[in-house]
Amino acid sequence: MKSLAEHVESPELAAACLQFIESGGHTTQSFGLGQVIGQVFALLYLSPRPLCLDEIAEELGVSKASVSTTVRQLESWSAVKHVWVKSDRRDFYEAETDFKAMLRQGVLGTLRKKMDTAAVRLENVETTLADALEKSAQTGREETKVVAERLQRARQFHAKINGLLNNPLLDHLL
Amino acid sequence: MKSLAEHVESPELAAACLQFIESGGHTTQSFGLGQVIGQVFALLYLSPRPLCLDEIAEELGVSKASVSTTVRQLESWSAVKHVWVKSDRRDFYEAETDFKAMLRQGVLGTLRKKMDTAAVRLENVETTLADALEKSAQTGREETKVVAERLQRARQFHAKINGLLNNPLLDHLL
DNA sequence: AACTACGTTCAGTTTGCACTGAACGACAAT
DNA sequence: ATTGTCGTTCAGTGCAAACTGAACGTAGTT
Structure with missing residues (x-):
């Protein structure tokens, strides 16, 4: 320097x-x-x-x-x-002097990508879980339902964050 | 496993x-x-x-x-x-099943800490800049004012993000 | 054509960090 | 006391990633 x-x-x-x-x-x-x-x-x-x-x-x-x-x-x-x-x-x-655009395409952009890959992983888990639910339908075990409920809540959380990232209110707050 | x-x-x-x-x-x-x-x-x-x-x-x-x-x-x-x-x-x-509290104390907490340390660094820069402004008062150079203006905008951006992190609206959106 | 001044790429190096294994201290049981 | 079972700590290891240096391709210059 x-x-x-x-x-x-x-x-x-x-x-x-x-x-x-x-x-x-x-x-x-x-x-x-x-x-x-x-x-x-x-x-x-x-x-x-x-x-x-x-x-x-x-x-x-x-x-x-x-x-x-x-x-x-x-x-x-x-x-x-x-x-x-x-x-x-x-x-x-x-x-670039526009920090807002910078933040949108920089931080939020990479964040959205990570959320997308996480979504793909969650979908794969759910398809595997669907197999488990199907095969344990006759047995009707308790544990399977508990895990299914937890996974559903995880997906709901993921959807909530995703919605927050795409919320126009967030843009307005910057 | x-x-x-x-x-x-x-x-x-x-x-x-x-x-x-x-x-x-x-x-x-x-x-x-x-x-x-x-x-x-x-x-x-x-x-x-x-x-x-x-x-x-x-x-x-x-x-x-x-x-x-x-x-x-x-x-x-x-x-x-x-x-x-x-x-x-x-x-x-x-x-913990409460994802909201988890997010607050986890992600947002560490984010706030990083913002704080960044704030300390910015303050140090501004004190150094104050010296520069003081000593160049008689000369009245243009470049010093430009840099001062840029640094001020950086601080404004920092304050904006800080305000967003502590905004009760953000909590409400989760 | 040869030469120069660019920007990019890639193999190699180094730095940092997640993770390990063993040693340690605390505590309860015998 | 001693033994055994906890959780924690710390030096050491392996690996991933940032960073480097040299070679390359390209385009303008003489």
């Missing part, structure tokens, strides 16, 4: 920016994502102009490979967007 | 339970937590009676150490609760 100190007028401002970038890295790391992705976004968020891959890599002191993959992930969440600079082959990126 | 097959009447029902337990493990693992924690909760959730550590460990085929730490984590989220069985020294646990 050296060029930042060159571009910024006061060392105090540079210190604040570095603190912010570091905080972003710690935050994303605490959520299981790496620390690079948070640093990249924080840097782009504070940058007054779009930056290219090499600038980001040099600024953060990480490899260009990390920045390449990270930027594409951020782009898929519409957290950063591609920007073309006239007569320059390089790819420049700038941070 | 062998005792389950012994306690359950039909092999189909046991298969459904195992599928459910496995699904729970996959789900928690997809969220960065291990797979054991999801399996433990799923097992306790389907179990008609409270289980002790050794039973859980043997059922899932994991070490008792994992179960010990995992159960305490689940307990801190009030996802499982301690149950005493008369004239038995062992600690028994059963699953």
